[in-house]
Amino acid sequence: MSWVAHDLEPYAIQKHTMIKLAFVPLLIGSYSPDMMTKWFVYGIHLGPWELKASDPAQFHRGWPGFGFTHSLIYGVAIGLIIWKVFGSRLWGVSFLIGQWAHALTDTGDTVGTMLLFPWTLHFHLDAWAYAGQTGRYVDAAAYFSGLGGMWDLVWIVYGLFSWRVLTSSYFDTRIYAADAFWPWLNRAVPRGALLTVYRAAFFYGTSRWIAWTIWAHVIHHYPYDLSWGGPHWVPAAHP
Amino acid sequence: MTFDRPSGSDLVTFGGYCAAAAIYIAIGVAWLDFLLSFWVGLAYVVVTCWAVPTLVRRLA
Numbered sequence: 001m002s003w004v005a006h007d008l009e010p011y012a013i014q015k016h017t018m019i020k021l022a023f024v025p026l027l028i029g030s031y032s033p034d035m036m037t038k039w040f041v042y043g044i045h046l047g048p049w050e051l052k053a054s055d056p057a058q059f060h061r062g063w064p065g066f067g068f069t070h071s072l073i074y075g076v077a078i079g080l081i082i083w084k085v086f087g088s089r090l091w092g093v094s095f096l097i098g099q100w101a102h103a104l105t106d107t108g109d110t111v112g113t114m115l116l117f118p119w120t121l122h123f124h125l126d127a128w129a130y131a132g133q134t135g136r137y138v139d140a141a142a143y144f145s146g147l148g149g150m151w152d153l154v155w156i157v158y159g160l161f162s163w164r165v166l167t168s169s170y171f172d173t174r175i176y177a178a179d180a181f182w183p184w185l186n187r188a189v190p191r192g193a194l195l196t197v198y199r200a201a202f203f204y205g206t207s208r209w210i211a212w213t214i215w216a217h218v219i220h221h222y223p224y225d226l227s228w229g230g231p232h233w234v235p236a237a238h239p
Numbered sequence: 240m241t242f243d244r245p246s247g248s249d250l251v252t253f254g255g256y257c258a259a260a261a262i263y264i265a266i267g268v269a270w271l272d273f274l275l276s277f278w279v280g281l282a283y284v285v286v287t288c289w290a291v292p293t294l295v296r297r298l299a
Contacts, residue, residue: 007277031277137271163245163253196289197281199256203288204280207260211267211274219268 001060001132002105003143003212004152006030007205009101011165012158014174017097022179025082025091027201029098032078033069033106042136056133057237061111063120070106071117075099090179108151110229110236122239126229127151129236141222142234144212150226156206166202171195259287 010026041060043052053059061067068074075096083092106113112124128148131139143149164170175198176182182194189197216222225231245253263283267274274280 163249164243167249190293192293193285193289196285199288200281200284201277203256203260203263203284204277207263207280208267208274210260211264214264215268215271 001034001109001130001139001143002102002148002152003140004205004209005105005155006034006102007201007208008152008155008159009105010098011202012155012162013097013101015162015165019093020090020178021097022090022094022181023175023198024179024181025094026098029075029079029095029100030102032095032099033074033102037066037069041132042139057111057130057239060132061106061113061122061130062239063114063117067114067120068117070103070113070115072100072103072115073117075103105151109148111239124239129229129231129234130238131234131236133237134234138234140212141216141220142231144209144216145222145224145231145233147226147228147230149209149213152205152209156209159202159206166199168195171198255292256284256288259284262287 007030010023010030014021014023014026037060040051040053041056043050045051055062055065058067059065061070075098078099079092079096081092082095083089086092103113103115107115107123108125108127109130110124110126110128111130112122112126114120115123128146128151129142131142134142159165165174171194176186176191176194186194217224223231223233225233229236263273263280
């Protein structure tokens with residue numbers, strides 16, 4: 001899984017895709033595969049009860065399970081629903097591309113994704129360990145000690161080099177103008193606040209990357225292991 | 240990839256976001272739950288990077 005890439009990739013995709021995209025559904029698509037599942041992967045406490053998947057990796061990425069949310073056909077299905085039910089081809093296509101970016105990015109870990117579901121083969125590059133089954137905090141420590149965290153850093157550095165995508169003029173000409181959602185929201189929310197909302201995912205992703213890195217390596221001294229498939233001090237899950 | 244230089248105004252804006260991020264990170268490291276929700280992050284950045292500066296400008 002990826003902790004920060006899903007926040008940052010939409011900025012690069014929106015900039016470089018040749019077709020017109022709407023940023024909001026692109027971001028929603030990028031978040032969508034984990035929206036309904038992440039809480040159950042790590043588990044939550046409701047009073048005396050703990051709700052948690054018995055096999056988090058299977059639940060998150062497998063079949064039977066919710067692994068179909070990380071498949072290409074899931075993006076097509078939800079994108080078509082958005083297009084046909086809500087009447088916006090722009091939002092449907094933007095959602096589709098964001099969801100595909102998520103599904104492809106998550107092939108980087110040791111569990112990977114069933115990209116071609118209903119074919120249940122997992123595509124996995126094994127670059128970093130999938131450790132969701134160890135709980136949120138060990139998973140964070142492992143992720144920010146291996147190549148997953150470094151992959152996120154690539155997107156942060158890329159974003160800083162492409163800083164113009166975060167400017168007010170870029171927002172006006174490329175984001176606001178591309179999607180009727182922004183003018184609609186602008187009837188109730190001032191433009192300055194909308195610009196801040198647009199920047200929020202980049203702020204959120206970058207700040208979280210720094211915070212988790214400090215927590216893992218300054219507060220707790222988890223060892224870095226940037227070898228392929230690492231860190232090897234955590235038990236990696238496999239499909 | 241090329242890197243064009245930001246203007247002074249761009250840097251002031253960037254500095255404001257950096258200051259807000261420093262506080263967000265400090266709170267998050269001390270209290271990890273703060274880092275978990277996108278909506279908390281969104282509300283935080285809207286308040287610190289838009290609402291507070293707007294209010295300060297109006298009062299000034």
